[in-house]
Amino acid sequence: MTLATRTQLISPFYVVEILGQVEKLEQQGVDVIRLFVGEPDFATPPAIIEAAKEALTHQSQGYVNSTGILELKQAIAERYQRWHGVSLDPNRVIITPGGSMALQLAFLATLNPGDEVLLPEPGYPCNKNLLHTVNAVGVPVYLEADQGMQLTLDALEKALTDKTKAVLIASPSNPLGSVMSKEQWQQVMQFCQQHSLQLIADEIYHGISFDGLAPSLLEVTQDGWVLQSFSKFYGMTGWRLGWLVAPENAVEACERIAQNLFLSSPVLAQQAALVGFQPEVEQLCFDRVAEIKRRRDFLMQTLPALGLNILANPDGAFYLYIDISAYSKDAKAFCADLLEKAGVAVTPGLDFGGPNPDSCIRLAYTVGIDRLQQAVDRIEHYLKTLTA
Amino acid sequence: MTLATRTQLISPFYVVEILGQVEKLEQQGVDVIRLFVGEPDFATPPAIIEAAKEALTHQSQGYVNSTGILELKQAIAERYQRWHGVSLDPNRVIITPGGSMALQLAFLATLNPGDEVLLPEPGYPCNKNLLHTVNAVGVPVYLEADQGMQLTLDALEKALTDKTKAVLIASPSNPLGSVMSKEQWQQVMQFCQQHSLQLIADEIYHGISFDGLAPSLLEVTQDGWVLQSFSKFYGMTGWRLGWLVAPENAVEACERIAQNLFLSSPVLAQQAALVGFQPEVEQLCFDRVAEIKRRRDFLMQTLPALGLNILANPDGAFYLYIDISAYSKDAKAFCADLLEKAGVAVTPGLDFGGPNPDSCIRLAYTVGIDRLQQAVDRIEHYLKTLTA
Ligand SMILES: Cc1ncc(COP(=O)(O)O)c(C=O)c1O
Ligand SMILES: Cc1ncc(COP(=O)(O)O)c(C=O)c1O
Numbered sequence A, B: 001m002t003l004a005t006r007t008q009l010i011s012p013f014y015v016v017e018i019l020g021q022v023e024k025l026e027q028q029g030v031d032v033i034r035l036f037v038g039e040p041d042f043a044t045p046p047a048i049i050e051a052a053k054e055a056l057t058h059q060s061q062g063y064v065n066s067t068g069i070l071e072l073k074q075a076i077a078e079r080y081q082r083w084h085g086v087s088l089d090p091n092r093v094i095i096t097p098g099g100s101m102a103l104q105l106a107f108l109a110t111l112n113p114g115d116e117v118l119l120p121e122p123g124y125p126c127n128k129n130l131l132h133t134v135n136a137v138g139v140p141v142y143l144e145a146d147q148g149m150q151l152t153l154d155a156l157e158k159a160l161t162d163k164t165k166a167v168l169i170a171s172p173s174n175p176l177g178s179v180m181s182k183e184q185w186q187q188v189m190q191f192c193q194q195h196s197l198q199l200i201a202d203e204i205y206h207g208i209s210f211d212g213l214a215p216s217l218l219e220v221t222q223d224g225w226v227l228q229s230f231s232k233f234y235g236m237t238g239w240r241l242g243w244l245v246a247p248e249n250a251v252e253a254c255e256r257i258a259q260n261l262f263l264s265s266p267v268l269a270q271q272a273a274l275v276g277f278q279p280e281v282e283q284l285c286f287d288r289v290a291e292i293k294r295r296r297d298f299l300m301q302t303l304p305a306l307g308l309n310i311l312a313n314p315d316g317a318f319y320l321y322i323d324i325s326a327y328s329k330d331a332k333a334f335c336a337d338l339l340e341k342a343g344v345a346v347t348p349g350l351d352f353g354g355p356n357p358d359s360c361i362r363l364a365y366t367v368g369i370d371r372l373q374q375a376v377d378r379i380e381h382y383l384k385t386l387t388a
Helices: A014-027 A046-058 A070-084 A098-110 A126-133 A153-159 A182-194 A248-261 A267-277 A279-302 A331-342 A369-387 B014-027 B046-058 B070-084 B098-110 B126-133 B153-159 B182-194 B248-261 B267-277 B279-302 B331-342 B369-387
Strands: A093-096 A116-121 A137-142 A164-170 A198-202 A225-229 A242-245 A309-311 A319-323 A360-364 B093-096 B116-121 B137-142 B164-170 B198-202 B225-229 B242-245 B309-311 B319-323 B360-364
Touching: A014 A331, A046 A267, A046 A279, A046 B046, A070 A093, A070 A242, A070 A267, A093 A098, A093 A248, A098 A126, A098 A198, A098 A225, A098 A242, A098 A248, A098 B248, A116 A126, A126 A137, A126 B248, A137 A153, A153 A182, A164 A182, A182 A198, A248 B098, A248 B126, A267 A279, A279 A369, A331 A360, A331 A369, B014 B331, B046 B267, B046 B279, B070 B093, B070 B242, B070 B267, B093 B098, B093 B248, B098 B126, B098 B198, B098 B225, B098 B242, B098 B248, B116 B126, B126 B137, B137 B153, B153 B182, B164 B182, B182 B198, B267 B279, B279 B369, B331 B360, B331 B369
Parallel strands: A116 A137, A116 A164, A164 A198, A198 A225, B116 B137, B116 B164, B164 B198, B198 B225
Antiparallel strands: A093 A242, A225 A242, A309 A319, A319 A360, B093 B242, B225 B242, B309 B319, B319 B360
């Protein structure tokens, strides 16, 4: 019996191969510096852990409303006011099982089979695969190094067809770390309105930015789709909690989809996440962001000196996207070799698409500065062997 | 900007309306007996709560493998051996965020746009809506009262078209409570093989059955799809944890879909659910099933005497599907009236489809026997006012 066609379209991730190799080496006792995983090394804040324990003792763990606990929706809406000066109706906030399901929900609400979505690349590898689950198509829009990896309206325009239905932009970006300015959001939103396209903003790295808070799409429009997650800023990847802010006229449809797709988001996570909006907990997370910024600064000072060209301005998230063409045009082989010979694990560009995946790698700075120093030393030594 | 066409196809639930009315009445101080919710009234077993607290203290809450923690997959495989005498490769077990996502995963792996899935009705309301999310189509196969609401091969055969790709059967069934025998699974599987159809078994109420364990599709074939959940037997609805057993040749594709669709199932739930397989915890759950059986027996003795005809043999889950045609041919109005005049909340048949939704209601016996006695008294009194 044959499987669905989409099963042939959904590509595997190279990072999973890397993970396999890393685990094998570690089992052999090799010390590997893990710079390939897309999750912060900071654990869930103690206050959230404690709140979860309290909730386990005192609160029911039954189904709740498919769109989430009202109090949590209110806390989120209120944060948009505090962080972005935006007044948001809590009803537009739909709590989801991770940012992943927020993305899926936005796709399900907007896309018919065959519809095309413009995806700036390099970008998040799941996007085009997730689009296959709704039988839609991701159309890459290449970000070019000679334009600082900035998205241009020109590039969007060139990718338009009569099937284009939406544009999906992540800010801060994975793997670039680049951040959309308010003006850029404005321009893209205007472009989308001109061409009757939905604009979907993946803001799941929000909070983790180094030059003040990254502007939210909500600052420029009430008609866009914004997805968010507790995964990164709150170090809650395994809890599976995120949210979608939908345009007013789509909320009711999203609610119906949610009722069927996932019934309810993880309830304990919702009960616990509530304390994440308390000033002390937010402050703890911002202190962590300050530490992440120190790591970024350290790498920006050390890596270019090794002939490694950092693409874009990494002003958020915890990734550097690095041009290694001075050393290799086969990033996959480069990564495998760097891992084996130097014990440093990074991800080949192939996972992220874009114009030059074969000469790029992603480095996730999810280890402390001491360990990063060690990584830089190992990389330096390894690169010397290549040019020797 | 227009939304996706499927947003018009996904129907809302009447039970949500009922919930709204119930909450309004309760706010007015009215005592409502809640017999409309699809979740057990038993809380998560204390041992699982304790395990969760332990895990919060000692274990990481980061992403885990998209298909789940190996230990949990092994415990599940081992339970199929204990419960069903079936040897199962743990690799075929894919942990999911609730049975809902297991269903979605099976659909995504098997169905192309336009493919048809045969759905015995009355059945679980989400099925046909979920099928719209993958652009497939649910084709109802009516279960008839004069055949004891049993699925016949004849009825399946009549519904076949050249687009039919799969058959989805729930056992124990929601809303009927009926259970597929091993022979019935065998017959349907044979039918599916003859017609090159996938067979998907929704076994999420497994464990909650009153005449021994309900047979699993895995007892008759290795080529079917079986979905399960911690929601009902373990009283863990809000934790969002379930699993899919996929055919060997589909496991790798399911893994790729899971990596994109949900990344990881809730991790704390996985860590905690592990203790659910300990003999004492399983025993506690079976003791609860014994209590659920006593409730069923009580209702089977009292309701028919009121002229309420219980359809099918409710041998599992915690639902009765009741023919109210002696009193009304408008179940929606009947339910609203019963709620308002007698303070008993049940669900109109309309949510579940089938041949006679307008003369049927679903009663969920998720309250204790004392409270059920009260409900029966109230219903009796209410019915008398109708015939007076
Ligand atoms: C750009 C981007 N969007 C969405 C996600 C989904 O994350 P989650 O489902 O944990 O919220 C990720 C995870 O790495 C990501 O990098
Ligand atoms: C027949 C049936 N299948 C699947 C589900 C999904 O449940 P969950 O996602 O909580 O496992 C339900 C929930 O009520 C159900 O009744």
